[in-house]
Amino acid sequence: MTIDKARRRKAVARWHRRFAIFVSAWLVLLAFSGLLINHAHDWKLDSRPLPGMLQLGVYGVETGNSDFCEPLTADHIDCEQLFARFQLPVGVLLLGARDLFLLDDAGQLVEKMSVSQFGLTRLQAAFQEGTRVYLRGAEKVVQTTPDLIEGQVLDPAAVLELDEKDWQAARSPAEAITWERFLLDLHAARFLGPAARLFNDLMAAFILILAMSGLWMYLVNRKKS
Amino acid sequence: MSLAAWLVFMTSQVAFAMETVYQQPVEFLAENLAGCQKQVLWLKGDTKARIEKLVDHPYPGVRIRYCEKEGKTAWVLDEIGKTEPITSGIIVDQGRVEQVRVLIFRESRGSEVHRSAFTRQYQNAALEGDQSLDRYIDGITGATMSVNALNRQVKLALLLDKVTRERSNDD
Numbered sequence: 001m002t003i004d005k006a007r008r009r010k011a012v013a014r015w016h017r018r019f020a021i022f023v024s025a026w027l028v029l030l031a032f033s034g035l036l037i038n039h040a041h042d043w044k045l046d047s048r049p050l051p052g053m054l055q056l057g058v059y060g061v062e063t064g065n066s067d068f069c070e071p072l073t074a075d076h077i078d079c080e081q082l083f084a085r086f087q088l089p090v091g092v093l094l095l096g097a098r099d100l101f102l103l104d105d106a107g108q109l110v111e112k113m114s115v116s117q118f119g120l121t122r123l124q125a126a127f128q129e130g131t132r133v134y135l136r137g138a139e140k141v142v143q144t145t146p147d148l149i150e151g152q153v154l155d156p157a158a159v160l161e162l163d164e165k166d167w168q169a170a171r172s173p174a175e176a177i178t179w180e181r182f183l184l185d186l187h188a189a190r191f192l193g194p195a196a197r198l199f200n201d202l203m204a205a206f207i208l209i210l211a212m213s214g215l216w217m218y219l220v221n222r223k224k225s
Numbered sequence: 226m227s228l229a230a231w232l233v234f235m236t237s238q239v240a241f242a243m244e245t246v247y248q249q250p251v252e253f254l255a256e257n258l259a260g261c262q263k264q265v266l267w268l269k270g271d272t273k274a275r276i277e278k279l280v281d282h283p284y285p286g287v288r289i290r291y292c293e294k295e296g297k298t299a300w301v302l303d304e305i306g307k308t309e310p311i312t313s314g315i316i317v318d319q320g321r322v323e324q325v326r327v328l329i330f331r332e333s334r335g336s337e338v339h340r341s342a343f344t345r346q347y348q349n350a351a352l353e354g355d356q357s358l359d360r361y362i363d364g365i366t367g368a369t370m371s372v373n374a375l376n377r378q379v380k381l382a383l384l385l386d387k388v389t390r391e392r393s394n395d396d
Contacts, residue, residue, distance in 0.1 A: 111286040119251035
């Protein structure tokens with residue numbers, strides 16, 4: 001082997017290693033996101049909404065109104081799910097799709113109520129009329145007592161009369177951005193626009209270089225041995 | 226790499242959790258304590274401190290709702306297993322557990338606690354002092370955190386029932 005050939009082999013091996021290190025992190029991310037996308041349905045990633053912080057940060061989509069949480073001194077409140085705030089004689093009621101939070105005037109949490117306690121799986125909308133709150137779920141509409149301890153299921157005729165009221169709608173999970181959408185965008189590097197696509201192209205070119213340099217090194221070594 | 230590690234963490238913590246509704250709380254009350262009267266227990270005095278000592282974490286709110294009929298009380302309580310709340314319904318009759326049922330399970334594993342073979346162990350259990358049950362509850366392999374959460378719920382229901390009886394005696 002001539003000195004030139006030896007130098008060329010060393011140079012190729014050195015650049016092969018550099019490219020490999022540079023590309024490996026991206027490749028791991030791509031493989032991982034691809035794996036999750038492949039099983040998105042099995043693992044319910046196609047229906048599970050992205051956490052509100054990510055929806056806001058990555059897509060600029062607001063899931064709830066975090067302003068509702070501002071005056072609170074209490075913990076244990078998932079601000080992301082909140083969609084309405086009613087002032088009642090018993091205190092302030094914050095409404096989320098899964099839970100209701102009753103607060104006193106100082107903003108201290110009095111009670112966290114699951115909507116299941118009113119016979120609803122998930123809250124779709126609500127409105128207030130005087131001291132009463134009306135809660136609409138997929139199955140029924142419930143009218144609460146002023147103290148929010150009990151809920152009375154309304155008959156269909158009464159529900160029809162309420163259709164014109166000023167219902168405040170909860171954000172349903174179907175409207176939310178899912179993990180699958182996020183993973184697809186991550187996989188295709190769509191978050192950063194043309195720059196990310198260019199980066200993806202560059203990485204793909206590096207992989208082609210890696211494949212070719214690896215093949216070249218394999219053939220040279222094979223010939224040598 | 227850090228993004229990939231973060232994704233692994235997030236998906237393991239959040240994405241795989243599912244919600245299974247075994248029975249709606251309203252249906253549980255209708256089936257086990259039909260016609261019971263809904264009430265609220267205000268956590269006055271040292272009650273909140275007793276609760277927090279028992280469950281070993283801060284307890285949100287100052288009132289807890291329950292249903293009462295002929296000396297029996299029914300409690301629908303949430304307690305976090307690993308990351309998600311488990312909702313259980315517990316009927317207490319004069320300081321002894323009459324019925325325990327897991328109503329909504331949201332964790333990705335440990336759902337075996339909903340089986341009646343497990344929850345039957347709580348029947349007639351009572352509280353010793355404010356902290357422990359009067360019997361040993363067999364755990365379930367792979368569901369330790371869910372079992373612990375259910376133990377806390379049952380003890381909490383017994384403690385709350387005790388508080389309601391103490392208050393009615395004071396009145």
